Amino acid sequence: MNTWDNNPVLKVEHLTMRFGGLTAINDLSFNVGRGDITALIGPNGAGKTTVFNCITGFYKPTEGRLVMNRSSDEKHLLERMSDFKITADAKVARTFQNIRLFGGMTILENLMVAQHNRLMIASNWTIGGLLGLGGYRKSNLDAIETARYWLERIELIDRADAPAADLSYGDQRRLEIARAMCTGPELLCLDEPAAGLNPKESLELNNLLQYIRKEHDTSVVLIEHDMSVVMEISDHVVVLDYGVKISDGTPEFVKNDPHVIAAYLGVEDGEVELVEEEVGL
Amino acid sequence: MDYFLQQLINGVTLGSIYGLIAIGYTMVYGIIGMINFAHGDIFMVGSFIALILIVALGITAATPVLLLILALALVLVVAMALTAVWGWTVERIAYRPLRGSFRLAPLITAIGASIALQNFVQVSQGAKNKPLQPLFSGGFQLTDGGADGSGIVVNLSYIQILIVVTTVILMGSFTYLINNTNLGRSQRACEQDRKMASLLGVNVDRTISLTFVMGASLASVAGLMFLLYYGVIDFYIGFLAGVKAFTAAVLGGIGSLPGAMLGGLLIGLIETFWSGYFSVEYKDVAAFSILAIVLIFMPEGLLGQPEVEKV
């Protein structure tokens, strides 16, 4: 048995999302295994980002259930929670396909904002902090330490006080991941983290994801177009096409699934072999 | 029932005026996404220009009807042209240099331009109310109030007919202009994507200028109508009329011309009925409350398109 059926951290059950007449996701079910790196792949417009938006509460699903099993055995029904609660309570963090950093704030500030909820409690909802009571000072220093830790991991410690908008594209992507990690998530959803990276940056990203999974008990779901990345780092692959799941399994299984090949080549299932012959597979 | 009918007539008249102003807001918002705060004051300038021209031409109630109509048409055309220059100038000085910059900056310059226009008129024309003797009297008496005089006399005055007819004609021609000419096409292109439009050879600056010119000339028509209908203007009429017309534009769905007209009618009706049945003092509260309610609960308005926020 595989982790995703045995010990799922997230169960997506019969998820359907409609926009007016358009059904972006149709009766989608899959599991995300605890500690796995799960890849969600599919052609453009397949509905991958929409799945993320449903998981993280930015869209309310038309139908379906999304169950988050925290490691503490708490269960959260994500479809009933508002977006910020999903991060704050269910411990799901995400990044965006088009990077959303706080460009006019420094890199350090970006990571401090991510620790908002913890610091709010430490400052007794601002009142204690304003009056200089309680352990706010210490919590603040701790938060800076956490930020420093992640900045060292993503090798941006030297630029901590530079505005985030000044970073290169690859650095921004990594900063966004670090920022999501600063919320202390159990499930991290990355929307095309490797898009636009050069091979070296792509390799660094892989290492970062492996590290996150190993050292921080965080399960990762990622959307990715680059098959070599998917095959290399993921434990589990789910394939979407036109909002429908067409394949689900280990990378090897998915790689050889004719449905997937058909979807990617844009032909009917029956014609796959024909096409394969033509291109000499 | 008679009272209701009278309020309805008055409401439609007032609504036509708001609708004409609202078109200016809606077109400008559609094309550059800013609230042209000075538009209400352009309307006020328009009504002053019309008043001065009327006095200069010596038009009075004693003028023979045919001549009166001709003279008013002349006033209308000249006022439209001169007010258009005002609209153009405001855009050129206060908005164009800030195109593509910080979003708050044109809002502040718009408020500055509004303050400047108001006080310019106060300085150049004085702060006193300017009452104009009615030029038209009479109209159709729709009901006679009953034989025993218990009912209410419902009047449809010539002035009201004139206002509504002019509005309908102008609305029609402007809608035609925008739907069927190159200018309209350029305008829609700029609404969609200004950069792309300019790459494809649309003269964006000129298109935007023309939008302001059209908005201002329609506002001056509204100014003339306001003057004829209420018979008194001052330098401060632009603010309230502007806010209400903006409400109309939003209610109808900002960016939509028929929406602006529909919104104008609704605001005019609501305001007259509110004053007629509830309280005159709080009629502005009614307008402002509608503005708030519409924006909060249906920001896309009646005929506008909802804005989808993709994540």
Place this chain on the structure above:
Amino acid sequence: MQARQRDSLLVASLKDSLGAAVITFALAVVMVGLRVDVASGRGAELFLENRWLAVAVAVVVVFAGRFAMNIFFWKRDDPPSLNFSGLLPEGGIGERSSKAIKYGLLVLAVVLPFALMFWLGARGSRQYIDLAILVLTYVMLGWGLNIVVGLAGLLDLGYVAFYAVGAYSYALLAHYFGLSFWLCLPLAGILAAFWGIILGFPVLRLRGDYLAIVTLAFGEIIRVVLLNWYEFTGGPNGLSGIPRPSFFGLEFTRGEGGFANFFGLDYSSIHRIIFLYYLIFALALFTNFVTMRLRRMPIGRAWEALREDEIACRALGINTTTTKLTAFALGAMFAGFAGSFFATRQGFISPESFTFLESAIILAIVVLGGLGSQIGVVIAAIVMIGGFELFREFDQYRMLVFGMIMVVIMVWKPRGLISSRTPSVALSKNVKGISADLVQEGRG
């Protein structure tokens, strides 16, 4: 037909200036050239006066000015480098000098009343101390609004409503319950904050200009209600006889038990003015202190993050509703404090003091100063309010010039006078400010 021949410098300049002159003529011919007035006496007849000379002067001035500018600068291939922006360092006033200005202004503000008294005597200085009080009131309002607009990026055009709530709270509490200023001051702040939450709640979903227009509507609704609720607020006549503040129980009155008597001074009305000056100074400093502290706390960072990207904030688990509401409530609270100060200083309030124009002026101060910049607000308040009051003789033209200046400054510096953002936390010792081009203005 392809390459149109370029006009010579002279011809091009002439054409351009002629165009400008024609436009000026079209603008001025009716609105300046003719003045419609009401004949005194019976019948309210309208008549016209003409001022053709003024039109001619305007046209000639525009033509000549534009022609000169064209010839010497605009149309030349090699315009002489007379760079006015060189007068201000790039990106506004630098870090170092901004600090110097800050402490300079602080010291100046502390000693101002005594320095004025020293030079001008009690009678002569009164006018200037009054002006300083007015400027400080606007500084405080600007700082309060800066929380909402500058930090949280929420565009509020109805800020004056909370100023009115503060003023009326104090006036009414004093009138009906005889409460003292010192008790009412916090109450007024709390009430204003409460109204901030009530009005803020429904509008939080709105963005940008729509938010601005709804807040404007709320501001006007509050004003119209104050204007029409005669029994409670006195309607357009307002409320008068609002009690003056005391100095730890000492009234500023002549004779036994008064402030002057207690300290063995000769009674002078200037004592109360100076006291009011330090009162508003302390209130303003308090506003600044709280804001600066909050900026370094999670809530302040969340405000700024909200301005930068609201969606990202939600993805980080920040409750954007409460975050926005706290910004609204806090901004409103400071306006409430300022309002009750205004009431006690004037001794009389009416809805006329709380028009949309006030909101516009406060917002202009914040934007002209540079969004989010505390020192920018001070400079803008001094320039706008101070300048405005100094031209009291030109009463008529004052507002006209005021509006034009708003346009000119914005066109000249769209990001405001001080436009760099200081990070709220840093690892290294000397951090650079963040250029305004990177900082978002907020869409909310």
